[in-house]
Amino acid sequence: xxxxxxxxxxxxxxxxxxxxxxxxxxxxxxxxxxxxxxxxxxxxxxxxxxxxxxxxxxxxxxxxxxxxxxxxxxxxxxxxxxxxxxxxxxxxxxxxxxxxxxxxxxxxxxxxxxxxxxxxxxxxxxxxxxxxxxxxxxxxxxxxxxxxxxxxxxxxxxxxxxxxxxxxxxxxxxxxxxxxxxxxxxxxxxxxxxxxxxxxxxxxxxxxxxxxxxxxxxxxxxxxxxxxxxxxxxxxxxxxxxxxxxxxxxxxxxxxxxxxxxxxxxxxxxxxxxxxxxxxxxxxxxxxxxxxxxxxxxxxxxxxxxxxxxxxxxxxxxxxxxxxxxxxxxxxxxxxxxxxxxxxxxxxxxxxxxxxxxxxxxxxxxxxxxxxxxxxxxxxxxxxxxxxxxxxxxxxxxxxxxxxxxxxxxxxxxxxxxxxxxxxxxxxxxxxxxxxxxxxxx
Numbered sequence: 147x148x149x150x151x152x153x154x155x156x157x158x159x160x161x162x163x164x165x166x167x168x169x170x171x172x173x174x175x176x177x178x179x180x181x182x183x184x185x186x187x188x189x190x191x192x193x194x195x196x197x198x199x200x201x202x203x204x205x206x207x208x209x210x211x212x213x214x215x216x217x218x219x220x221x222x223x224x225x226x227x228x229x230x231x232x233x234x235x236x237x238x239x240x241x242x243x244x245x246x247x248x249x250x251x252x253x254x255x256x257x258x259x260x261x262x263x264x265x266x267x268x269x270x271x272x273x274x275x276x277x278x279x280x281x282x283x284x285x286x287x288x289x290x291x292x293x294x295x296x297x298x299x300x301x302x303x304x305x306x307x308x309x310x311x312x313x314x315x316x317x318x319x320x321x322x323x324x325x326x327x328x329x330x331x332x333x334x335x336x337x338x339x340x341x342x343x344x345x346x347x348x349x350x351x352x353x354x355x356x357x358x359x360x361x362x363x364x365x366x367x368x369x370x371x372x373x374x375x376x377x378x379x380x381x382x383x384x385x386x387x388x389x390x391x392x393x394x395x396x397x398x399x400x401x402x403x404x405x406x407x408x409x410x411x412x413x414x415x416x417x418x419x420x421x422x423x424x425x426x427x428x429x430x431x432x433x434x435x436x437x438x439x440x441x442x443x444x445x446x447x448x449x450x451x452x453x454x455x456x457x458x459x460x461x462x463x464x465x466x467x468x469x470x471x472x473x474x475x476x477x478x479x480x481x482x483x484x485x486x487x488x489x490x491x492x493x494x495x496x497x498x499x500x501x502x503x504x505x506x507x508x509x510x511x512x513x514x515x516x517x518x519x520x521x522x523x524x525x526x527x528x529x530x531x532x533x534x535x536x537x538x539x540x541x542x543x544x545x546x547x548x549x550x551x552x553x554x555x556x557x558x559x560x561x562x563x564x565x566x567x568x569x570x571x572x573x574x575x576x577x578x579x580x581x582x583x584x585x586x587x588x
Contacts, residue, residue, distance in 0.1 A: 326500065377469060473568075
């Protein structure tokens with residue numbers, strides 16, 4: 147094993163000196179920040195768009211139902227025909243004409259109403275008009291049943307259960323989903339890292355195998371040492387690139403937001419957190435403050451620490467498999483049949499993790515996938531923002547998950563080394579799964 151540091155150094159320097167590696171290291175943060183700034187800038191432009199809608203109301207209803215807002219203004223047309231109103235709206239450049247005909251009942255009026263536009267109208271505009279009609283129909287129905295507007299308002303009050311922990315802390319609805327998203331972000335990083343850098347390991351093995359350099363190298367080192375050195379060296383190169391991305395992207399993001407005068411919080415405006423998501427809180431601002439406090443309480447140091455642990459263990463497992471595949475084939479084209487079974491557990495972890503952790507972070511599915519070694523690096527990170535111990539991930543589950551990962555890593559490296567030992571000297575043959583199982587018995 148004394149040659150292992152030399153192999154690691156060789157692999158690391160070979161990666162970081164590669165021209166494409168250097169270009170992507172410095173170009174990727176610029177592209178990522180440019181994309182985020184573009185999305186934020188477009189969201190800012192989209193929120194500032196104002197609309198003017200004309201209303202031709204011939205009925206005895208809806209006289210005060212359409213209230214102007216900061217982005218939508220309503221202009222009433224009176225004593226004109228429908229065609230004259232359409233021509234006026236078109237000539238004035240309004241965004242549409244809402245026509246409300248005369249009829250005997252509210253329901254008959256709503257069923258005959260039309261919204262005319264030059265092109266297909268934005269969905270949010272149509273949805274707002276539909277909500278106004280829907281609300282009026284509901285009130286009218288209750289009125290016919292003898293229920294007053296005041297009683298209706300009382301009945302329409304949205305009930306939310308107040309919840310607290312045994313220690314007296316308020317539980318916010320939706321906070322589990324937000325925490326799962328944060329953990330899912332870390333898990334997604336692991337998945338992308340495994341796919342990108344696992345591919346590097348595989349291609350590196352294929353290149354050495356096809357150039358026959360491998361025959362010279364294995365005359366002085368064992369195949370197991372060579373495979374382990376490749377995995378560790380490539381991992382260190384990836385971590386170097388990852389650290390540069392995080393630091394440079396953070397600096398670029400702060401500078402870009404300052405230059406373009408973009409408020410990052412505006413990207414979340416009207417998105418997910420609404421008053422009815424939280425407990426009985428009077429204002430959105432207070433709700434936002436409580437959610438911010440909850441996010442501040444997330445044990446970030448613990449989360450980042452376990453992110454590194456699961457990241458390293460998960461990468462070692464999958465890169466061992468990638469190395470074994472690289473040793474088994476002669477070119478990248480032949481790897482396709484083996485790649486999908488590797489990516490499948492990662493995709494399963496992302497999708498099943500989100501569904502199960504969102505609904506119940508301590509349910510049997512979430513627990514099972516956070517213990518299964520091929521999915522635990524992603525699913526466990528989705529659960530960890532809730533903390534460890536009471537109310538969070540039980541300690542025994544966390545310890546079991548890590549032990550299973552270590553045991554699985556040792557087992558997979560042992561199996562992969564068997565394939566690697568035979569495969570790196572095998573040329574001109576496309577191995578099947580049956581062939582690989584034979585190599586395991588050599």
